[in-house]
Amino acid sequence: MSLDADLRRIERRAYNESVKDGFMEILLGALLVFIGLMVWSQKGVVFIAIFPMLFCNPLLKWLKKRYTYPRIGYVKLRSDDGKKVGLGILRYVLVVIMFLVALSYLFFKEESIYDSIYRLIPLYMAFILLGGFTYLHSKSENNITYLYIGVTMISGILMTAFHPGPYRTGSLQYLALMGLFFTAAGTVIFIRFIRRHPVAPEENTNGQ
Amino acid sequence: MGNDDLKSIGDIDKMIHEPSRLMIMSLLYVVESADFLFIMRQTEMTWGNLSSHMSKLEAAGYIKVEKEFLERKPHTILSMTEGGRGAFERYRDDMQKILESMGKE
Numbered sequence: 001m002s003l004d005a006d007l008r009r010i011e012r013r014a015y016n017e018s019v020k021d022g023f024m025e026i027l028l029g030a031l032l033v034f035i036g037l038m039v040w041s042q043k044g045v046v047f048i049a050i051f052p053m054l055f056c057n058p059l060l061k062w063l064k065k066r067y068t069y070p071r072i073g074y075v076k077l078r079s080d081d082g083k084k085v086g087l088g089i090l091r092y093v094l095v096v097i098m099f100l101v102a103l104s105y106l107f108f109k110e111e112s113i114y115d116s117i118y119r120l121i122p123l124y125m126a127f128i129l130l131g132g133f134t135y136l137h138s139k140s141e142n143n144i145t146y147l148y149i150g151v152t153m154i155s156g157i158l159m160t161a162f163h164p165g166p167y168r169t170g171s172l173q174y175l176a177l178m179g180l181f182f183t184a185a186g187t188v189i190f191i192r193f194i195r196r197h198p199v200a201p202e203e204n205t206n207g208q
Numbered sequence: 209m210g211n212d213d214l215k216s217i218g219d220i221d222k223m224i225h226e227p228s229r230l231m232i233m234s235l236l237y238v239v240e241s242a243d244f245l246f247i248m249r250q251t252e253m254t255w256g257n258l259s260s261h262m263s264k265l266e267a268a269g270y271i272k273v274e275k276e277f278l279e280r281k282p283h284t285i286l287s288m289t290e291g292g293r294g295a296f297e298r299y300r301d302d303m304q305k306i307l308e309s310m311g312k313e
Binding site for chain 1: 234235237238240241242243244245246247248249250278281282283285300304
């Protein structure tokens with residue numbers, strides 16, 4: 001149905017507009033570096049879960065209010081069914097973990113559990129990011145997600161398969177590398193964004 | 209096309225059918241809300257043009273307009289009402305039927 005297709009196209013455009021500032025990439029990069037440091041330090045693992053909720057959302061809102069909305073306007077997208085999304089994420093994570101456990105049993109039987117876990121962290125994170133970017137692509141159909149998926153998966157596989165060890169260092173290296181990549185990508189996107197979109201004149205709804 | 213088909217064309221919702229208003233309604237249908245600047249950029253309308261159509265849609269009860277001040281600057285947020293959503297869906301169905309009745313013979 002072409003009318004429905006037109007509406008989907010409009011929705012995708014609206015979604016793309018809302019993420020064209022680069023902040024998603026910058027915050028993702030910072031989060032990955034933070035996770036790397038938490039994994040490395042072996043302390044405060046619980047903060048890995050709490051940090052995004054405590055700081056990322058308010059920070060993102062502040063950044064968008066300050067830089068994005070005055071330039072391209074504000075849009076609130078329709079949210080998916082939270083329960084459905086949550087269940088989907090849980091199922092996906094469980095499948096990934098089961099796959100990695102099987103992989104570990106098949107190929108890394110001789111290693112200690114400690115080494116196995118650290119060895120598989122890059123591949124685990126790569127799959128988590130794959131899930132996230134696949135979801136993002138379904139919303140935006142933006143081809144840059146293919147680049148992100150390619151970079152995270154290839155480096156995750158290489159790091160897991162070929163890192164000589166110690167694997168704790170490998171985990172940190174992968175997370176730091178991905179963190180730097182996304183922070184750099186996001187920064188470039190942000191700079192292009194503010195150059196292309198100057199702050200709009202003040203709203204005048206009186207017909208002038 | 210018979211007389212009934214012609215009549216059905218005349219019965220479509222003219223408030224929505226106007227191209228500029230159709231753009232606004234289509235955009236608001238797929239998002240939860242958007243501000244004036246966002247809609248203006250997406251539809252490529254001028255301030256005045258958008259303001260005029262916005263007023264008509266609000267008067268028809270199809271959209272809700274909320275005005276606030278953000279850092280001392282006026283900020284207008286638009287969203288579709290339930291009535292507007294229903295009207296848009298009816299318009300979409302009516303247009304679909306009309307286009308199908310115009311199918312190639």
